[in-house]
Amino acid sequence: MAVARLIGEIPQWILSTPTVQPLTNLILVRYRRAKHWNPKWKELRKAKVLKVNLPNFHEKKEDVSPYKMRQKMMENGLKPTRHWAERQMHISCTGTIIEPYVPPEGDGKLSVVTSAGAMQKIEYIGKKSKSMMSVRKIRSFDEDFKTSEFGDVAQDIYTKAHHYLAERNMEKLREYVTERCFPEMRNNILGKTVNWKFLNSLEPPRVVYARCCEVFTKENVFAQVTVRFHTQQQLAIYDRFGRLMHGSEILAKDVLEYVVFEKHLSNVYGIWRLHDKLIPDWMPAKEPTAKTFVKVEEQSADAAEGDTDLVSVQKSRQPLKESDQPKETA
Template sequence: MSFRILLNPRLLYVVRCGDILQTNSPLYNSSRFIQKHWDPKYKKLRAAKFIKVDLPNYEDTKKSYDEFTEEEIRTKMKEQGIKPEYPHIEKPMFISSTGEVFEAYVPPEGDGKVSPISKEGAKQTWEFVEKKGKSMLAVRKIRNFDEDFEVRDFLNLAQDVYIKAHETMANRDKELLQQYVTEKAYPEAVYNIDRKTIHWKFLQSIEPPRMVHARTTSIITKDNVFGQLTVRFHTQQVLAVYDRFGRLIHGSEILAKDVLEYIVFEKHLSNQYGTWRIHAKIIPDWKPLPEPGRMTYVVEKEQSSDSKGVSTVPDDLKRSKEPPSVPNDIKPVASPSGTAKTVEFL
């Protein structure tokens, strides 16, 4: 039996006994020379499997820094995204708030108690009109940086910031507090809420808030301008402060009081993202001293002479079995536990 093979670039024919058998042979399939996947469906995903990596040039690592030219150093740093080094050692500094109240407002004596139709009330009104000139110039300068600035809209914003700042202090949220107070007022506010529980509530405004003072100043350069506005708040609030032992040291949760305050708001006018924040509180000299808080202390028990322990009672208490004398202006209040006492300064 004889076979005759006919070679074709595409087909392989095998001839046997007059019959032709057609077969496809991979040896003569031209598609094997094409570097292409048979299914283009996931072409991009297959391409993402390969990552081009720039291998380091080890010849350059053997060279010292002095052997490179300035142009080669500049090119290498630009390729790697490294900023050039500067010879000076100055560091960037950003001033977001001032450290004081410039040209602080002096509240008139008896404000909030004197009738505007009386002699003293008319005197206060005249003094306010006298100082209004500089405030209007400051407001005009604020409008150079903020064209949409209006005193009426600012007063609504100031009252909102005032309420939110006190609520944030009562909740002891120190991170959120930075949005409502400046860097000068922040440490003072944190110190006042340290180891205390505060219950604060805003009831109503006895008088609408009023802007009484406005000033602007520049720091370091003339373009770095800050603005300060003093707002008069006459409100009714409820405040109760408890110490770390849970004892009331100031105020009351059921007694509302009228509060007259002068709050200074500051804004970095040169910063387009600047906001009005509480900067300081003006306390006039004629204001009477506030009622001091009640002091809480622990009285240690005196150990008997039969016990082996060492007594920690002071020497002045050891000489007499009577309790220490209390000044006339201090009223002791017994604690329910008997181990701690609270004294109230009258």
């Protein structure tokens, strides 16, 4: 149509002359350039298109030999499949206490001068030889470990773990307790509000027990250290209604505890974490939790007599049953 319009605009006298015949054969062609007008980003435009080698979907798995299948997987950077199924397993802590330490009865109350206190000291020295062997094994993995300095490190871990527990900061709590201890501590505060405060230490914390164990292989070694704490603390626990269940925010109590700390020695990035607390058999039972109930108001004697008269009147107004009605005589 554009050509016809162009021809229509040409005067007739020009078309009639024989010398202007090439104008009647005019063909207009629109050319499209394949190159972009700005070649600056040519490489980036080229990187937008990725050539992917698609697999042959019509090829059957039975027709491919194992050697060829393995070769194809190596070309694609894939590991060859195995005929057994393996599941990864990571053991970050032990599930129990290795040879739990038995705290002596009356600890914190008996003096060394007394006969019972002297017997406790002798028993402690007798158990110390096995602990020294375990401490030597710990030093073979951690050269900076010292029993004289570990008490302060353990107290810092102990206070931070209980502080984050009271604040319900579970992300920070995982850094200071093991995977075995975490669910036990978390479940004990469900539906409760905990106010805990560490006041001071009555005695410096000291290491009383140390044990090492091998899990599955000789290279996978775990260490557990039992630390004695004698401190002053404040604890108040409230239920979900805000009523006091245990303790007090005013009174401070002396607390004697034996806490077990654990470390994965074979792990280069292993750290000491709180693992468990020792509760001896001779320890007395805990005080029961104080529970609250609705108070029932006692009624006076006059009010009680009035209630009984009202009940008798209501009973007299009720219709008689068939058995209670008088029978008619013939």
